Amino acid sequence: MPKPRRSNDWGFPRWRGYGGSREATNVRLCDRHGCEEPGDCPAPKAPNSPDRWYFCQAHAAEYNRKWDYFEGLDKAEKEQRAKAERQESAGYAEASHYGWAGSGDGSRSADEMRALDVLELEADADFGAVKKAYRAKAKEVHPDVKPGDAEAAVEFQKLQVAYEVLRLAEERREWKG
Known part of the structure; x- marks a missing residue:
């Protein structure tokens, strides 16, 4: 005679998972x-x-x-x-930036998300990918490579700020973790 199976709900039917029944739907x-x-x-x-x-x-x-x-x-x-x-x-369009369904998993600040956009990275990029993207983009617009180019200088400054924001955030995470 097989041993009867115990239920995982401890006698509280409301604790059963939704859709956990075995009946045909x-x-x-x-x-x-x-x-x-x-x-x-x-x-x-x-x-x-x-x-x-x-x-x-x-x-x-x-x-x-x-x-x-x-x-x-x-x-x-x-x-x-x-x-x-x-x-x-x-009003809905104006308040859309307050929504919960933004990009990322909520572990990054808005500044970090903007910095990732500058580096053209996904919201879940790790710091190794950040370093790699920063170095590749910085080589293209560095003032030594493009002397006298004002647009390249501005772009290089944006990249530096974005990298600094992400580097400091990574340091904070390591310090807390």
């Missing part, structure tokens, strides 16, 4: 004839109708390809509606 297939992909993108069957088609992402994109938000409006009305839409969403 119903998957709605795409409503496009012949498509076997999951249909997880709802699309209205008709204007002001609660009925929906359920398409896969590829067929939903095809369904919405020629959709025009301003269809049926004359040119002046289109411009007025577009202007109103931009004004309503201006």
Whole structure:
């Protein structure tokens, strides 16, 4: 007789993981004839109708390809509606830099991210890659290589500042860690 398995939830069903059950789940297939992909993108069957088609992402994109938000409006009305839409969403665009979904994993400051942009590196670049990129770019615009070139001098200064910001941040990390 097999030994009964213990549950990992210690008697608290709410502690079980979501989707941890072993029962079969119903998957709605795409409503496009012949498509076997999951249909997880709802699309209205008709204007002001609660009925929906359920398409896969590829067929939903095809369904919405020629959709025009301003269809049926004359040119002046289109411009007025577009202007109103931009004004309503201006607050979101203005505050977008406060969002959580910025680049990186949150371990780098905004100054570090700007410095990585100057060096044309990804947000997760390690310090070895920073050194390599700095040296390669600095060789191209160094004042000894391009004497008298004001643009190259400004670019070299940007590279120096970016490298210094990233070097100090790396030192702080090593000191804390």
